[in-house]
Each structure stands twice: as C-alpha cells, then as structure tokens.
Amino acid sequence: LKRFALIVAGGTGTRMGSALPKQFLLLAGKPVLMHTMQRFFDNDHSVEIVLVLPKNQIDYWKELCRQYSFTVNHKIVEGGSSRFYSVKNGLELVDEDSLVAVHDGVRPFVNHQLINSCFDQAAKNGNAIPAMPVHESLRKLNERNNERIDRTNYVLIQTPQCFQSSLLKNAYAKAISDNFTDDASVLEESGIKIHLVDGLKENIKITTKIDMYLAEGLINHFNH
Amino acid sequence: LKRFALIVAGGTGTRMGSALPKQFLLLAGKPVLMHTMQRFFDNDHSVEIVLVLPKNQIDYWKELCRQYSFTVNHKIVEGGSSRFYSVKNGLELVDEDSLVAVHDGVRPFVNHQLINSCFDQAAKNGNAIPAMPVHESLRKLNERNNERIDRTNYVLIQTPQCFQSSLLKNAYAKAISDNFTDDASVLEESGIKIHLVDGLKENIKITTKIDMYLAEGLINHFNH
Numbered sequence: 001l002k003r004f005a006l007i008v009a010g011g012t013g014t015r016m017g018s019a020l021p022k023q024f025l026l027l028a029g030k031p032v033l034m035h036t037m038q039r040f041f042d043n044d045h046s047v048e049i050v051l052v053l054p055k056n057q058i059d060y061w062k063e064l065c066r067q068y069s070f071t072v073n074h075k076i077v078e079g080g081s082s083r084f085y086s087v088k089n090g091l092e093l094v095d096e097d098s099l100v101a102v103h104d105g106v107r108p109f110v111n112h113q114l115i116n117s118c119f120d121q122a123a124k125n126g127n128a129i130p131a132m133p134v135h136e137s138l139r140k141l142n143e144r145n146n147e148r149i150d151r152t153n154y155v156l157i158q159t160p161q162c163f164q165s166s167l168l169k170n171a172y173a174k175a176i177s178d179n180f181t182d183d184a185s186v187l188e189e190s191g192i193k194i195h196l197v198d199g200l201k202e203n204i205k206i207t208t209k210i211d212m213y214l215a216e217g218l219i220n221h222f223n224h
Numbered sequence: 225l226k227r228f229a230l231i232v233a234g235g236t237g238t239r240m241g242s243a244l245p246k247q248f249l250l251l252a253g254k255p256v257l258m259h260t261m262q263r264f265f266d267n268d269h270s271v272e273i274v275l276v277l278p279k280n281q282i283d284y285w286k287e288l289c290r291q292y293s294f295t296v297n298h299k300i301v302e303g304g305s306s307r308f309y310s311v312k313n314g315l316e317l318v319d320e321d322s323l324v325a326v327h328d329g330v331r332p333f334v335n336h337q338l339i340n341s342c343f344d345q346a347a348k349n350g351n352a353i354p355a356m357p358v359h360e361s362l363r364k365l366n367e368r369n370n371e372r373i374d375r376t377n378y379v380l381i382q383t384p385q386c387f388q389s390s391l392l393k394n395a396y397a398k399a400i401s402d403n404f405t406d407d408a409s410v411l412e413e414s415g416i417k418i419h420l421v422d423g424l425k426e427n428i429k430i431t432t433k434i435d436m437y438l439a440e441g442l443i444n445h446f447n448h
Contacts, residue, residue, distance in 0.1 A: 131363065135431065137381035137406040139355065139418070146418055148409045149378070155370070157361035182361040185372045194363070194370055201434040207359065210425040210442075217441020218434075 009105030035108035049074035101160035122162035130199035131155035233329030259332035273298035325384035346386035354423035355379035
C-alpha cells in the first residue's frame, strides 16, 4: 500500500513566548519542521508527504525551503480553524486505498523503527498508535479534591498515528464533534478499537521554550 | 519552622543501561546528585539536608564528595528495600516540629521558586505537591481494550513534596502497605487532603539514558 505522511504544523507560536511559530525554530541550524519531514523521507523516499500549515505561514515556509535548500518533496495544504479541520483538509490529498501517518510537525525525533512499526501494524490492524508508560505519579482532579490513580493503567499517546486511510477519512467525515486531541480519538468515536504500539521516549513534542532546550540535548545524540 | 530536605537517591542504575547509578552520572562535569543538593543549599543555607543512599553506594559517594570538593553539608542515611523504607529511614533524622521536602536525587533542575512555594504552602496547608498538566493525549488500559480519557482531569506529580514533618512521619508510621509511588500517596492513605502547587516543566526525573540527553540540553540554560 502507498504510504502518506500527513504532517500537521498548526502552531502559531503563542505558547513559545516567541514570535516565531515553534515549527520554524532552529535546531542544529535547521527549522524543526524540516527535521521532522526529513525523518519520514529518509525512512522511505517514496512516501507522499502532505504538510498542513496555517495559511499565513505558507509563503514564509516556501522562503525557508529556498533558504535552506530543502528538497524533500511535499504538498502543502492550508490548515483549518482547529487541529481537527487541519487534519481533515490534509486527508483530502490522501488516497483512499493507502496508509496514512498523521504526525506532529514538532516531533522531530521520530525514528525509522517507530515509523515502520506504526505503518506495519496499521496495515495489519487498521490503526496503530504509539503509547508510552506514565513514569510519574498520576492524580485525578475532582471537583473539590484530587486522588491518586494507579498509573500503570494509563498511557501517554504520541504520533505518528497510522491508519488505513479509508478508515480515518470515514471517521473524520462522520464525526459530529471537532473536540479531539488526536486522531485515535476521532477513529474511536466511530466505534473502532485502537491498537497501541510502543512509543519512543525521545519522540518529544516541542511546544514550549523548555522543550526546545530538551531538543537541543537530544539533537547531539540523534542527529541525522 | 526549620526546613529539612530529604533527598532520596535509591537508584541502582539498572534502568540506565549503565553500571553507574544515575544519580552519579556527570552533568556539566558534576554528578547529578550534587546539582540537586546544591539547589536546596543555594536556596537556603540553613536547610538540613538528609541524603538517603543505598548502603553499598555510601563509600563511593564520600569519595565523590572528596574528589569534587563538594562542601554542601548533609547527613547520610542508609536506604531501605524500597522507596517507602528509604524515606521512612530518612524521616528518623527529621525533627517533629519542622517542614520536610522529600525530593528525588535525580531531579537536579528544581529551582528556588518551586522549593519556596512548596515549603510555604506546606507551612500553611500541611502539605504541598507540585503538579503538571498532562500535555499529551491520555488513554486508559482496560482488560482487553483501551479508551481515551479527558487529560484535563489529570495531573502528573513531581517532587519536592513538602510536608509538616509530624504529618508525614505519622503517615509513614501508620501505613499498612509499602506500595506507594510517592509521599503524597502515603499521606493521602492516612486520610489527609493533598494540596497541589504548580510544577515546573524543566524539573525532569533522570531515569534513563534519554533523560540524560534531555538534561544536557537543560543544563546549558539552567546552570548555576
């Protein structure tokens, strides 16, 4: 099956305390988003990359591609008013009979092993979602209190979240809410069981200034 | 009230893929544990530091202190067979009428603001526990399935966990189980409400090789 990578880069930078959206910040001299896309391209040169970007960032991105001689082939789609609509827009460029990996543009440390395990398991089971154990104590907030929770019953979810494309497209078409934090939740809403695969500790999501510092530590060990 | 810092450093290194326990690994040329203890000392030179270490690491630690001319005053206590018994041992050196911060030896990025807010709130409310929002999607594992969970109802817990010492000593004395992942849970078991304060993103716990890479990224920005 043909493989698509739908890279979602909707960040506007407001959470970074920085004018520049986080996907454009430089990591080892190259925008974060380029690291991310390069990982998918290096994994499989025939992958079809669809990049979803806010409309007002598209010209800037094209300029960055020229400036950094970024030659990884990709199509660009305009983002929507929320993550849900951004993914939905991107899915329009994804073939029905294919596999699609939806991945955060700000997770540049995804690796070959995780990409392949997600695609392979999705081919087999319809979907594959990377999950990590919870390593810190977990508490649940109640109305006026909070209580300890057995963390071994919970997992933290990463991307890439991989799907047989027709299943995900169908789930997005049918969804009656747009209030989802990830694609697994959209699929689950359509009644489908979610299959977990082992996530990757270094596959962090860069959403704050501190995350950029963490990424600087990782890049020395996981650079291409 | 007198302030105690009970630093728990029970790690045996098995999770690091390294012979050296993680608290002794070098960060910016200095063992992780020294960074951690220095933070408490710099915050308040009159703090009483109690370090809990596995018995077979005590000589090595003393040698490290000589080698690195580490002059932060502290007492050393032998660890127990689990975290519960290690803390319990350490509490024997803590005055009844005082405040105690129990802190992971492998969280070297704790800062003045967090230490002070924990001590201050514990003085007021009996206890204060740092909590962070969950930034990734959360799923709950069931026997044969898993389901999405509203992450906004959950928080991830850090240290230092601060207490009026008599309350914590009493909770440890009364506990009928030793199966706790943190001290807030021990206190809660004794029927006391847990008070949360804002945690700190960079206050990571170094338990794997990847965590050391993350710490290397942080240390350039948060070095003393």
